[in-house]
Amino acid sequence: MQxxxxxxxxxxxxxxxxxxxxxxxxxxxxxxxxxxxACDENDTVQQVAALMRTKNVxxxxxxxxxxxxxxVTDRQLAVGVLADDRSASSTRVNTVMTRDPARVTLDDTIFxxxxxxxxxxxxxxxxxxxxxxxxxxxxxxxDVAVIAKDLIDAILLEDTRHALKExxxxxxxxxxxxxxxxxxxxxxxxxxxxxxxxxSSVVAASRAT
Numbered sequence: 690m691q692x693x694x695x696x697x698x699x700x701x702x703x704x705x706x707x708x709x710x711x712x713x714x715x716x717x718x719x720x721x722x723x724x725x726x727a728c729d730e731n732d733t734v735q736q737v738a739a740l741m742r743t744k745n746v747x748x749x750x751x752x753x754x755x756x757x758x759x760x761v762t763d764r765q766l767a768v769g770v771l772a773d774d775r776s777a778s779s780t781r782v783n784t785v786m787t788r789d790p791a792r793v794t795l796d797d798t799i800f801x802x803x804x805x806x807x808x809x810x811x812x813x814x815x816x817x818x819x820x821x822x823x824x825x826x827x828x829x830x831x832d833v834a835v836i837a838k839d840l841i842d843a844i845l846l847e848d849t850r851h852a853l854k855e856x857x858x859x860x861x862x863x864x865x866x867x868x869x870x871x872x873x874x875x876x877x878x879x880x881x882x883x884x885x886x887x888x889s890s891v892v893a894a895s896r897a898t
Contacts, residue, residue, distance in 0.1 A: 715799040720836045721817050721826035727752050730759065730783040734766050734775075737782045741766075748814050748827070751786045756822045759786035760814070792816045793828065799836055802828060 727750040728737050737749055741763055751759040761782055769785030770777050791809035793802050795817065806812060817826035 715836060715840060716795065717793055717797045717799075717802055717817055717828055718795050718826070720799075720832050721828040722832070723826050725750055725816070725824065725827035727824055728761075728782060729753070730781070730786070732782050733778055734770050734780045734782055734785065735777040737761060738763070738766050738777065750816050750824050750827065751782060752824060753783075757790070757792060757816050757818055757824050759783065759788045760790045760816065761786040790816065792818050794818055794820070795825065799833065799840065802833055803837075806830060806833065 726740065726744045726746050726748075728740055730751050730753040732740075741747060741749060747763040749761050750757060751761055765785050765787070766777075766782075769775075770780055791805055791812055793805055793815050797805070797817075802815070805815060809815070814827050814829045816824055817828055819825050
């Protein structure tokens, strides 16, 4: 299953962060995988395994009358059938799936999604449902990791800009801020590590000018 999707700029557009004085609202709909792979709870293990192979996924959401009733992984299919010497062609997926799985809604933010992952135990993906418990997407730990990094970068950039304004730097300091906001190949050589920018280093640069 594809994890993530779209550009980071689109993910961050219009977002707000409630963290350390920042405002941000990164709702799950901005970084979830849309059109996830799903099956019916009456499908057989063999049918679901074939679906996983066709879609190249190891996780499928199970639906009952259009509502989310469970999730199943490729490991559950293998262990749930082979361990008990059951027939894959006659065993229903609802007998090996995880029932009533942890899930999130479109109102959930990046922070509540992280909390759900943390409280859900060994869970790598979560169904995203609407108010009717209908499946609208899936969010993975990888999706969250990418977005969390982008949000941290945005917070650090905003903090740097705020610090520059607080010290009332002259034109030299503004030039440094401009380079931080819009790095180019000349300011950030390819392959060179990015060095952290501190208030003291910015002040020193300003005095040098």
